[in-house]
Amino acid sequence: MKKEWPLWEIFIRSKSGLNHKHVGSLHASDAEMALENARDLYTRRNEGVSIWVVESKHITASDPDDSDPLFEPARDKVYRHPTFYTVPDEISHM
Amino acid sequence: MNQYLLQLADNALILGHRLGEWCGHAPEMELDIALTNIALDLTGQARSLYQRVAELEGIGKDEDDYAYLRDVREFRNALLLEQPNGDFAHTILRQFVFDAYNYYLYQALAQSKDEWLAGFAAKSLKEITYHLRFSSEWILRLGDGTEVSHAKLQAAIEDLWTYSGELTIPNEVEKDLAQQGIIPDLNLLKPAIEGKMSEIFAGANLSMPAGIFMQTGGKDGRHSEYLGFILAEMQFLQRAYPGQEW
Numbered sequence: 001m002k003k004e005w006p007l008w009e010i011f012i013r014s015k016s017g018l019n020h021k022h023v024g025s026l027h028a029s030d031a032e033m034a035l036e037n038a039r040d041l042y043t044r045r046n047e048g049v050s051i052w053v054v055e056s057k058h059i060t061a062s063d064p065d066d067s068d069p070l071f072e073p074a075r076d077k078v079y080r081h082p083t084f085y086t087v088p089d090e091i092s093h094m
Numbered sequence: 095m096n097q098y099l100l101q102l103a104d105n106a107l108i109l110g111h112r113l114g115e116w117c118g119h120a121p122e123m124e125l126d127i128a129l130t131n132i133a134l135d136l137t138g139q140a141r142s143l144y145q146r147v148a149e150l151e152g153i154g155k156d157e158d159d160y161a162y163l164r165d166v167r168e169f170r171n172a173l174l175l176e177q178p179n180g181d182f183a184h185t186i187l188r189q190f191v192f193d194a195y196n197y198y199l200y201q202a203l204a205q206s207k208d209e210w211l212a213g214f215a216a217k218s219l220k221e222i223t224y225h226l227r228f229s230s231e232w233i234l235r236l237g238d239g240t241e242v243s244h245a246k247l248q249a250a251i252e253d254l255w256t257y258s259g260e261l262t263i264p265n266e267v268e269k270d271l272a273q274q275g276i277i278p279d280l281n282l283l284k285p286a287i288e289g290k291m292s293e294i295f296a297g298a299n300l301s302m303p304a305g306i307f308m309q310t311g312g313k314d315g316r317h318s319e320y321l322g323f324i325l326a327e328m329q330f331l332q333r334a335y336p337g338q339e340w
Contacts, residue, residue, distance in 0.1 A: 005122070026124055029235070036228055037124040040131045 006055055008034040012042055013050035020052050031055075095208075096147050097170065097267045098277065100160070101313055103143035104171035107161060108321070109192060110136035111328055112179055121182055128228060132189070135221040142214055162332035166321050173312035174257035176321040183236055183246035187254055190229035194290045195261040195283075197226045202278035211276070230294045237298025244299065251303060259308025262287060267313070 005027040011020035023042050028034035034053040042048065062070060074080070113133035120126035144157035174192060179185045200222050203215035236243040264272065264280045272279040292302050311317070331338060 027122060028124065032231055033235075036231065037128065039224075040128045041124065044127075044131060 005029045006057070008038075008053045009056050009059060010034070010038040010042055011052040011054070012038075012048040014048055016049060020050065023047075025056060028053075095271070095276070096150055098271055099143050099147050099150075099211075101170040101172075101267070103140045103147065103160065104169045105175050105192070105196075106136040106143070107140035108169070108171040108324060109175040109188075110134070110140060111324055112175065112177075113185070113189075115179055116185065125182075129185075132225050132228065135225070139214075139218050139221070142218075146210060146214070158332070162329045166317050166325060167315040169317065169321060169325075170313055170315060171317075171321075172257070172260045173309055173318055174254065174260065176312070176318060176324060177254060177257060178320060180250065180253070181246060183243070184250040184254065186229055186232045186236060187247060187250040189225070190233050190294070191254070191258045191291070192261070193222065193226040193229045194287050194294075196222050198283050198286045198290070199278070202283060206276055208276050226290075233294050233300075234298045237295070237300045247298070247300065251300065255303045255306050256309050259306075260310045260312060263308065263310055265310075265313045 006029075007025050008028055008031075009025050010023050012023045013020045026034065026037050026041055028037050031053055034055075035051055038051050038053055043051065110133045113129045113136070116129045117126065117133075120129055140161070141157055144160040147160060148155045148157060174188060177184075177188060197219075200215045200219045204212055204219055206212040206215065233247070236247040238244075262280045262284045268277060268280060271277040288302070295302055
């Protein structure tokens with residue numbers, strides 16, 4: 001039997017309408033326990049209204065060595081940002 | 095009424111103190127936080143209750159007088175709550191038995207015709223609901239876990255079950271208040287409490303012990319030797335340096 005509990009990644013929604021955000025990770029033997037531990041570790045100062053837990057092994061991460069081919073090409077494509085429109089003066093809250 | 099509020103308060107304070115003893119010693123870091131979180135909830139409940147007793151008595155005492163300046167015979171907590179932490183299985187079993195009782199009790203107290211008590215119970219019930227969820231989950235995991243965890247939980251049941259009955263055996267104070275309709279009749283709550291316990295026990299491959307002699311007396315101030323040691327540690331500072339503040 002493995003002695004260590006698996007690692008879980010914790011995501012907290014701080015308010016209704018906002019996205020769940022990654023806040024950290026913790027150990028737990030199963031998903032229910034991960035939720036309870038997350039409640040005690042990450043929401044005890046009123047930080048959240050909803051919790052997601054995902055076992056860390058289920059997350060596939062990009063390789064830092066691949067960052068050039070993955071992200072470099074986007075760096076000089078300023079035209080992909082919607083900053084070339086003129087906004088009429090009458091429009092507020094933009 | 096004050097005697098009853100002290101029963102509720104002392105249950106919370108003494109169990110909170112016991113759980114606090116796990117701080118830095120729990121089997122996992124996450125459990126360390128979980129147990130002390132529950133301890134803080136309970137200590138907070140005890141504070142509110144002591145403040146209420148002070149207000150009702152109106153003789154210039156404050157919450158600290160009840161926690162730090164009463165001796166063993168004046169404490170009204172049930173015997174179960176002063177029992178030592180033992181191993182993690184003992185702690186979880188003690189917690190579960192208390193949570194199952196406390197959950198149905200506070201649900202009923204939230205309907206009390208005493209307005210303060212009803213409000214306090216409704217507020218605390220949210221915390222207690224979580225405590226019951228936490229301890230139920232752990233009974234299931236330990237009971238239905240490995241051979242070792244099952245055996246440890248079984249040993250805890252054998253050690254502690256004799257203290258489980260006192261919670262639902264009404265004393266004179268409780269009989270009197272139940273008759274006035276201020277608190278529920280414990281005999282009527284018992285089926286729900288035992289139902290919850292046997293439901294969780296069944297899921298954990300455990301059976302509810304039957305025909306065990308039940309110890310009583312804590313609610314009337316007759317305690318086991320353990321409470322004296324708890325008070326010695328908890329009250330040391332106020333006894334040695336009266337009136338000392340943070």
